[in-house]
Amino acid sequence: MLRCQTAGKTVGFDNISDGHKGGEYQTMSSDKLEVRGAGLSNDALDTFPQYLLLNAKRFADRPAMRHKDFGIWQSWTWLQMHDEIRAFSLGLKKLGLKKGQKIALIGGNRPRLYWTFCAAQALGAVPVPIYSDSIAEEMEYVLEHAETIMAICQDQEQVDKVLSMGDKLKSLKTIIYDENRGMRDYEADNLISFVEVQKLGEELLAANAGEKWIKDINKAKGSDLAVMLYTSGTTGRPKGVMLSNDNMVKTAISANEFDKFDEKEQVVAYLPLAWVGDHVFSYGQAFASGYCVCCPESAETVDEDRREIAPTYFFAPPRVFENLLTAIMVRMDDAGNFKKKMFHYFLDHANKFGEKILNGDNVAFVDRLKYFAGELLVYGPLKNRMGFTNVKVAYTAGEAIGPEIFKFYRSLGLNLKQLYGQTEASVYISAQPDGEIRAETVGRPTPGVEIEIANSGEVMYRSPGVFVGYYKNDKSTKETKTKDGWVHTGDAGFIDDDGHLRIIDRAKDVGKLNDGSLFAPKYIENKLKFFPNVKEAVAFGDGHDFCGVIVNIDLTSVGNWAERNNISYASYQELAAHPQVYEMMEEHIEQVNRDLSQEEMMAGSQIARFLVLHKELDADDGELTRTLKVRRSFISERYAPLIEAIYDGSTQKYVDTEVIFEDGRKGNISATVEIRDVKKFAAATHKEAAE
């Protein structure tokens, strides 16, 4: 009665039939499949579809992609994936997709969406991935601005969003959907399923369109547009960053060389498709080196799926590492006494010697032995639980990571490194080479990248990955990119004595207090966010007498604390306003002030007053970007009365805020928020060492 909805996928034993097809293809292809640079893996090709042809030959039987479906990891070899992509690509051609036209991708990490990148590029068309959790209005802007001809949606939810825009999208002709669920009663005639498109492609293939397809792929140039990624942008409308084949391919190749990645790596693809990081790690680098990309079953099962796959290369924003650590600490609090003791004993040991051992420093034999025992009893099982057992290299980027968190993972023996990059650079600007790793820097320029610090303190770079321009926005392009190829990052930073880059804050956010002391909001916020109990913090102070912060508590962590201390609460709002929570936050902030007082440049900007916000900052309300970065200016407008209250000395303030739910409905939250003063510390008089 229940039928498989995603027909055509291969499960274990079904592979035989596809294998046969592959064999047939191989025999006939020996003279027809022209691969440039075939056999010479070091020979750089120009485009990813060219790499597809190459990989289908050199790694024909190696896994290219996995997807957990029906509780089983279903795999495709490079040859099978090549066949799938070819069928879909020809289908798109039949539907009228031409060189230079745009196709939107809306959805999660599904093999078919990754295939769409390649299938579109094979025709010279430009894929435009869109954040799938955007509300319809944001999506509409991108679809319209990019003039997309087609859109491929993962499921009914996304199709509904696109259909709801109706006639407003003038250029959109066709909507393709991946999952059939709930789609049976849709009668719009511009709707077609992924499988049907592939069928169209197979018809073309039967009519000998395959040779032309390969010829077109080999004709493509490195300077052609490869992909267009819309930056979520902390201010204003998103901008379409145009990246060429050269940008992406060269970046992918040099990144693979930097960390010595080959076809044996495995990664789990779980970050948004529209984010440049995921595009490079889960698509670019995979195609260039031939490694295997694994798509999780659903967003909620990522942790479990990662454990099953045990990736060799892992990438995550600091948030993911923070959440993993919080989850472990919460679980350990509930563990038995013996386990708890053992855990803390060996963590202490790792804290002392783990990093040294990882860096290859001199460590006494006894301590090594003890570390080895810890590996067997604590570190190993911990890494296994988090899915890090086989990780060769893990990166964190996007935000500053807390030194404590960074050190924790490294002391367990996980080779966690920091990376600094942005969409306009095709990710890589700088990264930490093995053996030169410190929590507060983001490493050296990656191969091929030049970095300079402008007089204003802004970091500038030039590299082969530098973007072509913003789509239909010459003004912004000129503002960002100089004539000779230097790009403004918008970040303030400096190169330290070891030649490592250090980032302080967004250049435009760095300001001054009225007494003239330097004020770097992000620097203060990050210090606060490193406390597990603080989810988000927003600091104000530019042009004011003192620094004030708005704090967001972390519900998981504070909630658990409340449970253990018999503090009852009915809602986030009630917990946030609890006097004991306020005391906890006050302690944290005092600690931050103590730290700041030790730093010559920052001592003047200690926090004077704070409040705990009654609601969680949320991307749907526009308070965070889609990549979950704080939009400071928006928040200062939205909560203007609260900020005023911080500076006029009041001890409490009533606010009423409108919130938007994911489905577009609106509601209101109101509360009386308390504002408290915090102790400041005298600035350190003696100059300490740079550390």
Add this chain to the structure above:
Amino acid sequence: MSLKTVADIATGEELLHVDDISLSFGGVKAIQDISFDITKGEIRAIIGPNGAGKTSMLNVINGFYHPQVGTITFLGEERRKMRPYMAACQGISRTFQNVALFAGMSTLDNIMAGRSLKMHKNFFWQMFRYGPALNEEIEHRRAVEEIIDFLEIEPIRKTPVGQLPYGLQKRVELGRALAAEPSLLLLDEPMAGMNLEEKEDMSRFIIDVNQQFGTTIALIEHDMGVVMDLADRIVVLDYGKKIADGLPAQVQADQNVIDAYLGVAH
């Protein structure tokens, strides 16, 4: 959803027919002379105030209660009474008003239990999970995974159901009922105690089951909004008697029904 017309239902093939059913417990007359039919492919709602005999009616259909008077015709076969085992074998499965799952077992195992009637290999092979029993299990596991995918409960596949929130438990229970690949699915208050979002989800699943797999559904529900939206036809019971039977619009306009729900001065 595709709109079924009245004509569709009228000409629909009859799946189940109850005739003049009466059921009493000692002096309490739970059901008195009730007759109605369920045609293939429809969603049939049974509604009524508390104590109207709705759950008793479902229990009669799947053989848990045996009526003193009346007959039940299922798939053309007329019986004095159903037996639960017989009902299950013939394709009637159900969910319960109070969740009745194995709390210590995982979601997967609970749904797998719903397929036990379809497992035919002998005890010996099953005990060792070897040979034909293993192949059989793989086959059933696939069917269960399709249900898990269908109900979107992948993240809780291995969680003991006792730890799950109520709304999810209800979903797992629906999954277990579906695992038997029923031709008639009896749902006893599938949305009781749920919030609006959970109700919307559950309604969507019920419609999907009905339309995608063509499963006939009889459901008891108190939320009138849900019933009017979901049901093709509605039977209304009050104090063990049938007081109305027809399309949602007809039932809504029926004076007897309005009186039963709002009360009437005697």
